[in-house]
Amino acid sequence: MKLYNANLSPNAMRVRAVAFELDIDLEIIDVDLRNGENRTPDFLALNPNGKVPVLVDDGFVLWESRAIDSYLASVRPDRGLYPDDVKKRAIVDQWSYWQAIHLGPAIQRVSFERVMKSKFGMGEPEEAAIQPQLKDIAQFLPVLDADLADKDWVAGDLSIADFAMGSTFMYRQGAGISLDATPYVAKWIERLESRPSWQGALKPLMAMMSG
Ligand SMILES: N[C@@H](CCC(=O)N[C@@H](CS)C(=O)NCC(=O)O)C(=O)O
Structure with missing residues (x-):
């Protein structure tokens, strides 16, 4: 492929x-x-x-x-990353769509303004564009945190929803998105990022960012 x-x-x-x-x-x-x-x-x-x-x-x-x-x-x-059981699969889809429509676009916009623009000399971050996204992030992150309070992975078992969600957080440090108030999200992203699959996929990006 x-x-x-x-x-x-x-x-x-x-x-x-x-x-x-x-x-x-x-x-x-x-x-x-x-x-x-x-x-x-x-x-x-x-x-x-x-x-x-x-x-x-x-x-x-x-x-x-x-x-x-x-x-x-x-x-x-x-x-089992996309379970056959229809209810389990529906929960994987629920979180994947939620990430695509709610949390993802908000974090992505802040990451673009605060990380990508300076990396590629595309001008100053636009505060007016950032503020509404920070409000959305403040609304949605606790929803994810509550979900993760009693489980290791967003849909129960490790699934494609974790990978859909995890990539949203890739630039969180540079973007100034703190996970201090959402400790279960913080632990979950560490868990995901410590997987060999995540580290393998990240390697070429790390090489680019340090170059
Ligand atoms: N919803 C699409 C989004 C794809 C997307 O926005 N890709 C960006 C890179 S993160 C891109 O190719 N941008 C180039 C452009 O829009 O010109 C997906 O999940 O695959």
């Missing part, structure tokens, strides 16, 4: 980490977003949205990171 990837992308990170977790070998094709490699006719033929990640499995093309993770986990059902 081929993955069109960008190391800085949290959306691509969640796919690389799930592939590592499932021992699925991906041929990584890095797409330079800053040089517009995601806007070439060839790339747009794969994903008309011009976004990474994109998975190509023997001619089958799939975009949207959470859909890719569902596909990968379904290819390896024995690992």
Whole structure:
């Protein structure tokens, strides 16, 4: 399988980490977003949205990171990252959609303003854009914290929902997003980040950020 990837992308990170977790070998094709490699006719033929990640499995093309993770986990059902039981699966979907629609966009915007802009010389962070997102984060983080109070993983057992959620937190330190008031979230993200799959997927990004 081929993955069109960008190391800085949290959306691509969640796919690389799930592939590592499932021992699925991906041929990584890095797409330079800053040089517009995601806007070439060839790339747009794969994903008309011009976004990474994109998975190509023997001619089958799939975009949207959470859909890719569902596909990968379904290819390896024995690992249980996307359970067969309909109720368990629905809870995995619940948290994955919640991350995609509520918590993820808020943290991503703050990360963009406070981390990406300075990293790539894109100007000063816009406080006016950050403030409403911080309000959303303050509303949603306690919801996740309450969920994690009595379990190790967001849907009970380790699942693709943990990887969907975890990549949202990748830039939390630089973005100044504190987890002090949500200790169960803090413990859960440490648990996830200490997995070899997470560390393996993060390696190319760490090399870029330190360079
Ligand atoms: N909902 C999509 C979002 C993909 C996305 O926004 N990718 C970003 C990188 S994090 C991208 O390719 N941006 C390039 C652009 O929009 O020009 C997913 O989960 O895969």
